[in-house]
Amino acid sequence: AALGYVQSGMSKITWYCTGSLISDLYVMTAAHCVRTRTGKKLVRVRLGSIDLNSRSDDSEEFQVEDSFVVHPGYSTIRSYNDIALIRLPRKVKLNERLFPACLYTREDLPRGPFTIAGWGATDKDGLMMSTELRKAMIHTLVPGLLQPDLSNRPQTPDGT
Numbered sequence: 001a002a003l004g005y006v007q008s009g010m011s012k013i014t015w016y017c018t019g020s021l022i023s024d025l026y027v028m029t030a031a032h033c034v035r036t037r038t039g040k041k042l043v044r045v046r047l048g049s050i051d052l053n054s055r056s057d058d059s060e061e062f063q064v065e066d067s068f069v070v071h072p073g074y075s076t077i078r079s080y081n082d083i084a085l086i087r088l089p090r091k092v093k094l095n096e097r098l099f100p101a102c103l104y105t106r107e108d109l110p111r112g113p114f115t116i117a118g119w120g121a122t123d124k125d126g127l128m129m130s131t132e133l134r135k136a137m138i139h140t141l142v143p144g145l146l147q148p149d150l151s152n153r154p155q156t157p158d159g160t
Contacts, residue, residue, distance in 0.1 A: 001047050002044055002045070002049055003016060004016075004046060004061075005040035008041070014046055016115075018033075021101060022085075022100050027088065028084070029084055031084040042068070043063065043065050044062065045088065046060070047060050048097060048098045049131065049133070051133070052119060052132070058097060060098070061080070070084045071084065110153045112139040114138070115137060117135040118134065119132075
């Protein structure tokens with residue numbers, strides 16, 4: 001799901017964050033995507049799109065102003081509990097191209113690698129944004145296992 005925003009006093013939609021359809025009525029995303037500190041307001045969700053500059057695909061858009069729930073423990077300062085749900089105004093017609101993501105429900109962490117997909121920053125400063133759906137492979141960090149490339153970075157002691 002692509003999340004669309006408008007800047008205060010403007011009407012042009014900017015596609016900025018990504019979410020995942022988790023049922024025919026809800027999209028899961030990061031809390032920082034619905035509570036922005038940039039003056040942008042979340043107004044739209046687009047499902048089923050590959051290229052955000054094209055409307056020739058079978059995508060479907062929903063108005064979603066003020067229809068979200070943010071985790072009550074979310075902290076903008078430390079990014080703890082950075083999760084939110086967006087309620088769509090009507091149920092999505094699910095099909096072979098548009099269906100909910102599978103949510104992992106077991107306590108033990110699966111091993112990777114995993115494929116992730118989304119739109120978003122394509123540079124380290126977050127200034128260049130992709131308009132085409134992209135994918136990447138990631139791995140699970142195993143608790144207690146020191147990762148050499150992460151050992152000197154600040155840690156988040158109570159989760160994210």
